[in-house]
Amino acid sequence: MSSRTIRALALASAALAASTALAACGSDAGEAKSPTAEASSIKLGYFPNITHAPALVGVGKGLFAQSLGSTKLEATTFNAGPAAIEALLSGAIDATYIGPNPAINGWSKSKGSALKIVAGSTSGGAGLVVKEGINSAADLKGKKIATPQLGNTQDVALRAWLKQNGLTTDTSGGGDVSILPQDNATAVQAFAQGTIDGAWVPEPNYSKLILESKAKVLVDEKTLWPNQEFVTTHLIVSQKFLKEYPGTVKKLLQGHIASVKFIKDNGADAQKAANAQIESLTSKPLKDEILTAAFTNLEFTYDPIASSLFTSAKHAEGVGLLDPVDLNGIYDLTLLNDLLKADGQPEVTDKAS
The missing domain is CATH 3.40.190.10 (Periplasmic binding protein-like II)
Incomplete structure (x- = not known):
């Protein structure tokens, strides 16, 4: 094999190694192509x-x-x-x-x-709306309150607020206050029918319960946060x-x-x-x-x-x-x-x- 052939093979091998390295870098999951890279x-x-x-x-x-x-x-x-x-x-x-x-x-x-x-x-x-006659956290003992879903944002907010007010709950509806996770449409209907005593829900169901079912606001959640x-x-x-x-x-x-x-x-x-x-x-x-x-x-x-x-x-x-x-x-x-x-x-x- 001539020296020229050996040199050509060496160059080709180096080029292949370089291209393989570049391909490996380019295939690295999550690596940006550039700060302006766009998807199709x-x-x-x-x-x-x-x-x-x-x-x-x-x-x-x-x-x-x-x-x-x-x-x-x-x-x-x-x-x-x-x-x-x-x-x-x-x-x-x-x-x-x-x-x-x-x-x-x-x-x-x-x-x-x-x-x-x-x-x-x-x-x-978001907040807690309830039926007439409930005027404080203490009045919720033994009551049924709906939230949109177990562990969702409003469910956590209700459970934390009840705990701060000395009331117990659990994930199966037991405790001082029975929390019933149910979708918003079901909660609106249940409140209108009187099968739940209130609900901690987001808009628009918060306003819907107030305007259509005459629910009263017990907790407007923004009042619980800095700068509302x-x-x-x-x-x-x-x-x-x-x-x-x-x-x-x-x-x-x-x-x-x-x-x-x-x-x-x-x-x-x-x-x-x-x-x-x-x-x-x-x-x-x-x-x-x-x-x-x-x-x-x-x-x-x-x-x-x-x-x-x-x-x-x-x-x-x-x-x-x-x-x-x-x-x-x-x-x-x-x-x-x-x-x-x-x-x-x-x-x-x-x-x-």
């Missing part, structure tokens, strides 16, 4: 509920599609947080609007590897998707910001847009008076109100619905804050206090 599509989850109004408006008015450009938006709706989290964990969706406790559970279940909270969405709009702010809904993204396609996540957040702005700036038109999307998804739009009351009781915000998430986790641990979990790292607000700063808006924090 993004699968977004949300709920047909007024507490997800930024998603309803963003999808319904095409604000996400406009910001995403050539990236196709594939929107999917869910009726419960656990189902949305399972979809995210399995890769069926890339991002979703969701409540705090399902996000905490997803973080815990995946040992901090599955998701990042990338923006706030909604604050407030607590997270009801926020936006989470798969860590894998965020690492691989930060450019797409940034554009999704641009659509989110545009949607929240639209809601803040357009009042009645925003309510109509959200309700129109609910009608298209469920064929059951909200009545005007309930829609208006619900919007009045909610605040739409980019701020994830991180301090309330950490407190909610402690509440869940305290009532035995969550093992101790380290939430450090659950937020990645870098892209959101870049966009807010560029828009001349105040940045938000991921601090626990």
Whole structure:
């Protein structure tokens, strides 16, 4: 074999080794192609509920599609947080609007590897409404109170509040106060029929029970929180998707910001847009008076109100619905804050206090 042939083979071998190394680096799961890397599509989850109004408006008015450009938006709706989290964990969706406790559970279940909270969405709009004659926590002893689902955000809030007031509960409906997890439509009907004594629910069912069934407010949850702010809904993204396609996540957040702005700036038109999307998804739009009351009781915000998430986790641990979990790292607000700063808006924090 000539020296020229040997040299050519050596060069070819070196080139093959280099290309193999580069391919190995490029196939590393979750490694970003570049800070502006974009996906061909993004699968977004949300709920047909007024507490997800930024998603309803963003999808319904095409604000996400406009910001995403050539990236196709594939929107999917869910009726419960656990189902949305399972979809995210399995890769069926890339991002979703969701409540705090399902996000905490997803973080815990995946040992901090599955998701990042990338923006706030909604604050407030939940509480305990009861029938006449119940005027204090002590009056709830022996009563039946509904929540949307065992371990969901409102269920944890009720159990923590009862514990703080010296009342016991358990996960099977026993204790001083019988907690009955049931879907919101069932709870509304059960209250009207008198088979439950109250419910800790989010909007619009909070306002629906007050306006249609003459329930009285025993606890407006915002009164329990500093500055009357607590997270009801926020936006989470798969860590894998965020690492691989930060450019797409940034554009999704641009659509989110545009949607929240639209809601803040357009009042009645925003309510109509959200309700129109609910009608298209469920064929059951909200009545005007309930829609208006619900919007009045909610605040739409980019701020994830991180301090309330950490407190909610402690509440869940305290009532035995969550093992101790380290939430450090659950937020990645870098892209959101870049966009807010560029828009001349105040940045938000991921601090626990």
